Amino acid sequence: MDKIPMTVGGHQALTLEYQHRTANERRRIIDAISEARAHGDLSENAEYSAAKEQQSLNEGRIQELESMLALADIIDVSKLSGDSVKFGATVTFLDEDTEEEKTYQVVGDPEADASGGRISISSPIARAMIGKAEGDSFEVSAPGGARSYEIVKIRYI
Template identity: 40%
Template sequence: MGIIYLSREAYEKLQKDLKQLKTVKRRQLSKEIETARGYGDISENAEYDAAKEAQGLNEKKVAELEEKLSRSQILEDADMPKDEALLGATVTLKDMGSGEKIEYMLVSDLEADFAKGKISVSSPVGKGLLGHKKNEIVEINVPVGVLKYKIVKITR
């Protein structure tokens, strides 16, 4: 698998989540397993089975986060051209059909949150904007047709 490009904020959030899972959550699940053992025969102990399953899921999440962090590279704004629609840029667009203005921040898949205006650079719109500059007209193929935008502003 390839490199995962992240903002410093996203990288630090992943590290924080990993620490939480490895410390607090592991201790909590360990206590739950011990408590469930106290209920008697573990071969017919639903609480024990549930706690062991939760422990397995936690360890899977730990492994996934460690793998993502090992492939992650932090992109600093200082390293990026200020006039190009790239990861970390906020792009203001004008819909050439309706005249409506739209603003998106281009982020990694891990950071994408459409409700907050954060779209992944691997989404159709994100891919269509990458590398373009202010005042360029872009046509983006999406499942419902073609979107046509003018790039009004790019900020970091």
């Protein structure tokens, strides 16, 4: 499998989630299953079914986190610099149609959150920006047609 690029902050967040799920959530769910079992007949016990479903979802997420953390290629963005967009860059760009400015940091897939200002390096907009410098324009195909943007500022923080 390929390594998963990840910022230091993204790795810490995944590690904290993993620790929470293995230490706290697992124990809470086991207690809920035990309590539901004490209520008797399991075939018609909605609490038991719900707790088992929670356990399944939690264990699935734990496995997902374990594999992401094992494949993590942690990149310290504060040690990066340059004049072009690459992983870890915080890019401010201007929509050439609406004159609206947007700022996003290019991060790995597991830590992407567009509403939080972080876009995945594999997203169409990030792929179009990679290698571009301040003042360069780039185009992204969108469902409503192609959109043009101009890079205003690139920072590594």
